[in-house]
Amino acid sequence: MSKVELNKETGPREVFCGLTSIVWLHRRMPDAFFLVVGSRTCAHLIQSAAGVMIFAEPRFGTAILEEKDLAGLADAHEELDRVVNDLISRRPEIKTLFLVGSCPSEVIKLDLATVAEKLNKRFLGQVRFVNYSGSGIETTFTQGEDGALKALVPLMESTDDEKLLLVGTLANNVEDRFKKIFNQIGITNVESFPPRQSTELPKIGKNTKVLLTQPYLSDTVRDLKHRGCEIIYAPFPLGVEGSTKWFLSAAEAFKINELKVHEVIAPLANRARQALEKHTEILRGKKLFLLPESQLEISLARFLHNECGMELIEVGTPYLNKDLMDEELNLLPDDTKIVEGQHVEKQLDRVRASSPDLVVCGMGLANPLEAEGISTKWSIEMVFSPIHGIDQAADLAGLFSRPLKRNQILTSKTLATH
Amino acid sequence: MELTLWTYEGPPHVGAMRVASSMKDIHYVLHAPQGDTYADLLFTMIERRGQRPPVTYTTFQARDLGGDTAELVKRNITEAVERFKPKTLLVGESCTAELIQDQPGALAKGMGFDIPIVNLELPAYSKKENWGASETFYQIIRTLLKDKVNEIDKINPQRWKSLGRRPKVNILGPTLLGFRCRDDVIEIQRILSEQGIDTNVVAPIGSSPEDIERLTDADINVCLYHEIAEISCEWLKRNCGMEYTTTIPIGIKNTINFIHEVHEKLDLPLTNKGELEHKSKLPWYSKSVDSNYLTGKRVFIFGDGTHAIAAAKIAKDELGFEVVGLGTYSREMARQVRAAAKDLNIEALITNSYLEVEDAMKKASPELVLGTQMERHSAKRLGIPCAVISTPMHVQDVPARYSPQMGWEGANVIFDDWVHPLMMGLEEHLIDMFKHDFEFVDGHQSHLGHTATNAPDNKETKHEQSNISIKEEKTILWTESGKAELTKVPFFVRGKVKSNTEKYALSKGLPEINDETLYDAKAFFS
Numbered sequence: 001m002s003k004v005e006l007n008k009e010t011g012p013r014e015v016f017c018g019l020t021s022i023v024w025l026h027r028r029m030p031d032a033f034f035l036v037v038g039s040r041t042c043a044h045l046i047q048s049a050a051g052v053m054i055f056a057e058p059r060f061g062t063a064i065l066e067e068k069d070l071a072g073l074a075d076a077h078e079e080l081d082r083v084v085n086d087l088i089s090r091r092p093e094i095k096t097l098f099l100v101g102s103c104p105s106e107v108i109k110l111d112l113a114t115v116a117e118k119l120n121k122r123f124l125g126q127v128r129f130v131n132y133s134g135s136g137i138e139t140t141f142t143q144g145e146d147g148a149l150k151a152l153v154p155l156m157e158s159t160d161d162e163k164l165l166l167v168g169t170l171a172n173n174v175e176d177r178f179k180k181i182f183n184q185i186g187i188t189n190v191e192s193f194p195p196r197q198s199t200e201l202p203k204i205g206k207n208t209k210v211l212l213t214q215p216y217l218s219d220t221v222r223d224l225k226h227r228g229c230e231i232i233y234a235p236f237p238l239g240v241e242g243s244t245k246w247f248l249s250a251a252e253a254f255k256i257n258e259l260k261v262h263e264v265i266a267p268l269a270n271r272a273r274q275a276l277e278k279h280t281e282i283l284r285g286k287k288l289f290l291l292p293e294s295q296l297e298i299s300l301a302r303f304l305h306n307e308c309g310m311e312l313i314e315v316g317t318p319y320l321n322k323d324l325m326d327e328e329l330n331l332l333p334d335d336t337k338i339v340e341g342q343h344v345e346k347q348l349d350r351v352r353a354s355s356p357d358l359v360v361c362g363m364g365l366a367n368p369l370e371a372e373g374i375s376t377k378w379s380i381e382m383v384f385s386p387i388h389g390i391d392q393a394a395d396l397a398g399l400f401s402r403p404l405k406r407n408q409i410l411t412s413k414t415l416a417t418h
Numbered sequence: 419m420e421l422t423l424w425t426y427e428g429p430p431h432v433g434a435m436r437v438a439s440s441m442k443d444i445h446y447v448l449h450a451p452q453g454d455t456y457a458d459l460l461f462t463m464i465e466r467r468g469q470r471p472p473v474t475y476t477t478f479q480a481r482d483l484g485g486d487t488a489e490l491v492k493r494n495i496t497e498a499v500e501r502f503k504p505k506t507l508l509v510g511e512s513c514t515a516e517l518i519q520d521q522p523g524a525l526a527k528g529m530g531f532d533i534p535i536v537n538l539e540l541p542a543y544s545k546k547e548n549w550g551a552s553e554t555f556y557q558i559i560r561t562l563l564k565d566k567v568n569e570i571d572k573i574n575p576q577r578w579k580s581l582g583r584r585p586k587v588n589i590l591g592p593t594l595l596g597f598r599c600r601d602d603v604i605e606i607q608r609i610l611s612e613q614g615i616d617t618n619v620v621a622p623i624g625s626s627p628e629d630i631e632r633l634t635d636a637d638i639n640v641c642l643y644h645e646i647a648e649i650s651c652e653w654l655k656r657n658c659g660m661e662y663t664t665t666i667p668i669g670i671k672n673t674i675n676f677i678h679e680v681h682e683k684l685d686l687p688l689t690n691k692g693e694l695e696h697k698s699k700l701p702w703y704s705k706s707v708d709s710n711y712l713t714g715k716r717v718f719i720f721g722d723g724t725h726a727i728a729a730a731k732i733a734k735d736e737l738g739f740e741v742v743g744l745g746t747y748s749r750e751m752a753r754q755v756r757a758a759a760k761d762l763n764i765e766a767l768i769t770n771s772y773l774e775v776e777d778a779m780k781k782a783s784p785e786l787v788l789g790t791q792m793e794r795h796s797a798k799r800l801g802i803p804c805a806v807i808s809t810p811m812h813v814q815d816v817p818a819r820y821s822p823q824m825g826w827e828g829a830n831v832i833f834d835d836w837v838h839p840l841m842m843g844l845e846e847h848l849i850d851m852f853k854h855d856f857e858f859v860d861g862h863q864s865h866l867g868h869t870a871t872n873a874p875d876n877k878e879t880k881h882e883q884s885n886i887s888i889k890e891e892k893t894i895l896w897t898e899s900g901k902a903e904l905t906k907v908p909f910f911v912r913g914k915v916k917s918n919t920e921k922y923a924l925s926k927g928l929p930e931i932n933d934e935t936l937y938d939a940k941a942f943f944s
Contacts, residue, residue: 011477012476014455015455017453040429041432041454041542043424044425045454063420067541083421103453107517107518136452136453364470365458371469
C-alpha cells in the first residue's frame with residue numbers, strides 16, 4: 001500500500017446521482033429501456049444531463065409520481081403497472097426493462113422488486129424486468145451502472161467454460177480492440193458485460209475470470225464473486241501504464257508468459273507514447289486538482305502524473321473502495337492527497353488557494369471556475385468518450401491538454417485588444 | 419403516475435432557482451439529496467453563466483434519514499448565511515425532502531437570523547417550473563413588502579405629475595432561462611425611455627432585495643411575462659393599488675398596443691403615434707413583393723403561453739400566415755391559449771407530451787413550425803422548417819448577438835427567424851419550375867433541414883410510416899396514375915393533398931383514386 005494521504009469530507013456535494021448513468025447504459029444496450037420511477041426532478045435531471053449531448057427519441061423515461069401516488073402505495077403499484085403496459089405496447093422492441101428506483105421512490109418505499117417479479121410473470125418470454133436504485137440518497141453518478149449490472153447478474157446462466165469477462169461499459173470500438181489484443185496474447189474466449197444486446201448476457205461460473213474496465217462496480221464484483229467468478233485485481237486500463245498492467249494481470253491469471261504480452265503490446269505502447277508526447281509537452285509540470293464525480297479520478301490522477309508529468313494537488317473521489325483501488329493507489333506518488341466525499345464550498349476554497357493549472361470538475365462548476373480564470377475539464381466527458389486502452393491514451397491526454405492549449409491561444413494576441 | 423420521456427418544464431424548485439439566480443444578494447438553501455445539483459448546469463452551461471447559482475444543497479443521504487435531517491438543514495443554513503452573507507434567504511425543499519417533512523423554512527425562521535427569510539413551499543408532485551418561479555417571485559415580494567404596503571397610500575398611476583418627475587415603471591417577470599429575457603428587457607427599457615418613461619426596477623433579473631423594497635416607488639408595473647409576474651402584479655395591485663399592464667409587446671401591433679396601454683394608465687399623452695409603426699422593418703418587409711409567397715403559409719405553433727399566443731397573432735395579422743395549430747404546455751395559460759385558438763377557428767392543444775404535439779403537427783401538415791427545441795426536432799424528422807419561439811432553453815437560445823423577441827427590434831428578429839427557414843419567394847417559383855430536375859427530387863430539399871441521420875430515429879420514422887401506409891391501403895386504393903400525380907405535388911404539402919384526396923374519395927364512395935380524382939379533390943377543397 002502506497003503512503004497516500006487519505007482524507008474524508010462531508011457536506012454539500014456537487015455530484016450527479018446514479019440515474020445519470022442511464023445516459024450511457026441505454027446506448028450500450030439498445031434493446032433495453034430504463035424506466036425511472038421518480039419525480040419530475042428525475043426526468044429533468046436525465047434530460048438535462050443527456051440533453052447537452054443528445055436530443056433524440058430516448059430509450060429512457062420517467063414514471064412521474066403524482067400526489068395521488070403518494071397517498072396509497074397499493075395504487076402506486078397499480079399505476080406503475082398501467083404505465084409499463086402502455087410503454088410495452090408502444091415500444092414492442094424492448095427486450096429488457098429496467099425499473100430504476102429514485103430518491104422519492106426509495107423514501108416512500110415503493111417495492112420495485114415485487115413489481116418486477118409480477119411483471120416478469122405476465123410478460124414471460126416477451127420482456128424481462130429487473131430493478132435497481134439510482135437514487136441520489138444511495139448512489140453517485142457512475143454507481144448507477146453498478147446497480148444496473150448487479151441487477152443483471154442473477155439472469156446470467158452458469159457455465160464452467162474458461163473465459164475472460166470484461167466488466168464495465170466500454171465504447172464498442174474499444175471493446176473490439178481489447179478483444180483483438182487479448183486474442184493475440186492468447187486469451188481467446190473474451191466476453192463483455194454489459195453486452196451489446198441485453199438479451200445476450202454472458203454465462204458465468206467458477207472458471208470465469210473477471211477483469212474490470214471501470215472502477216465503480218463494487219456491488220457487481222461482489223455478486224460475481226458469489227457466483228464463483230475469480231476477480232483479477234489490476235489497475236484500470238487508462239493510459240499506457242494502466243492498460244499494460246491490466247493486460248499483464250489478465251495474462252497472469254491465464255498463466256500466459258508475460259513476454260508474450262510485451263511482444264504484443266510493445267509496438268502499441270511505443271506508438272502510444274509517441275502520440276502522447278505532444279500532449280505531455282503541454283501538461284508536464286502543470287498543477288492538477290480533481291473534484292469528485294465520475295469515480296475515475298484516482299486512475300486519471302495516476303495517468304496524468306505518471307505518464308503526463310502533471311503535479312497532483314488534490315484527488316477527490318465520491319467514495320473509495322480500497323479493495324478495487326489498491327493497485328491504483330500503489331501507483332500514485334507518496335503523499336498524494338486523496339479526499340473521499342465532498343464539502344463543495346471548502347473544496348472550492350482549496351481550489352482557489354492552490355491556484356491549479358487545471359481543474360477536473362462537473363458541468364455546474366466549470367464555467368464559474370473559468371470565469372475566475374481557472375482552466376477546467378468537465379468530468380462527464382470521461383464517461384462519454386472512448387478513453388480506455390493503449391490506443392486511446394493520447395486521446396485521453398488530449399482531453400486535458402486541449403483546455404490548456406486553448407488558453408494559450410486565446411490569451412495571447414487573439415482576444416486581447418491591448 | 420405519468421409516463422414522461424421528455425418534459426417541457428422542470429420541477430418547481432428549478433423555477434425558484436431561476437428567480438434566485440436572477441437576483442443579487444439572495445441565497446437559496448435547498449433541502450435536497452445528491453444529484454439535484456444537476457440544475458446548476460442549466461445556468462452554467464445553457465446560459466453560460468460565470469457564477470454558480472446561489473444555492474446550497476443540503477445533500478442528505480439514505481443514512482441520514484434515520485437520524486436527524488433537521489440538524490443537517492440547520493447546519494447548512496448556518497454555513498450558507500455565514501459564507502454568502504445574503505440580504506434575504508430563501509429556504510425550501512425539492513421533491514424528496516418534501517416527503518420527509520423537515521419544514522426547513524420554519525426551522526430557518528426559528529434560528530434567529532436578522533435577515534428576511536422566505537419560506538418556499540413548492541409542491542413538487544403537482545406543480546412545475548414556471549409555477550415555482552412565479553410563486554417564488556411572489557413570496558419574495560410579499561415577504562419584503564408586506565409591512566410597507568400597510569403604511570403607504572394607494573398608488574395613483576398619475577401621481578408622477580404632482581410629484582414633478584417623469585413617470586416611472588417597474589418591469590416585472592424577466593428571469594434567467596426565460597426566452598430572450600436578457601434582450602427583451604433592454605428593448606422595452608429603450609422603448610419606454612423614448613416615450614419619456616423611466617424604469618424604476620427590473621425584477622427578478624438583476625434586482626436585489628433592496629430593489630424589491632422600492633418597487634412601490636414606481637407609478638405602475640409592466641407585467642412582461644404572465645407566467646412569472648402576474649400573481650405578483652396582482653398582489654401589488656390589491657395591496658397598494660399599483661396598476662399593471664397586460665399587453666405583451668411582442669409583434670408590431672402589440673408593441674403599439676402596449677405603448678398605448680402604458681400611456682393610458684399613466685395618463686401620459688402619446689405624441690408620436692404616427693411614428694410608431696415605422697420603428698420596425700417588419701411591416702414593410704412583410705408588405706414587400708417577395709413576401710407575397712408568405713400568404714396563407716400553414717403554420718403550427720406550440721410553446722409557453724405568452725410566446726404561443728403572441729406568435730399566433732403575428733403569424734396571422736402581421737405576416738399573413740394561416741395558423742393551423744396552436745398549443746401550449748403551460749396549463750396555467752390554458753384558458754388564454756384556448757381563447758386565442760378559438761379566434762382562429764381551431765382547437766388549442768394543451769399538453770405536456772411532445773409526442774402528442776408531434777402527432778398534431780403531422781396531422782396539420784404545416785409548412786412552418788414555430789415551437790420549442792423539441793418541436794424543432796420533431797419538425798426536422800418530418801422535413802418541415804421550424805423556428806424556435808419559446809422555452810425550454812437550449813444553448814442556441816442564448817445567442818451572443820442582441821436578439822430580443824419584444825418591441826421593434828424583436829419584430830425584426832422574428833421576421834428574420836421565421837422567414838429564413840422558408841424558401842425565399844423567387845426561389846420557390848424556381849423550384850416549382852425545375853422540380854423534376856434531379857436536384858429537386860425528395861432528399862434534395864434546397865436549404866431545408868434534411869431528415870435526421872442517426873439510425874434509431876430513422877428506424878422509428880420508417881416504422882411509423884409503414885404503419886401509416888398499411889392503414890391507408892386498407893381504406894382506399896391508389897391507381898398508378900393517381901400515385902404518379904401525387905409525386906408531382908411539392909413534398910411539403912403532399913401529405914395534406916394525400917389525406918384530403920382520400921377524404922374526398924371516401925365521402926364520394928369512390929373505389930379508387932386516379933389522377934383525375936386528385937384534381938376533383940383539389941377543386942372541391944379550394
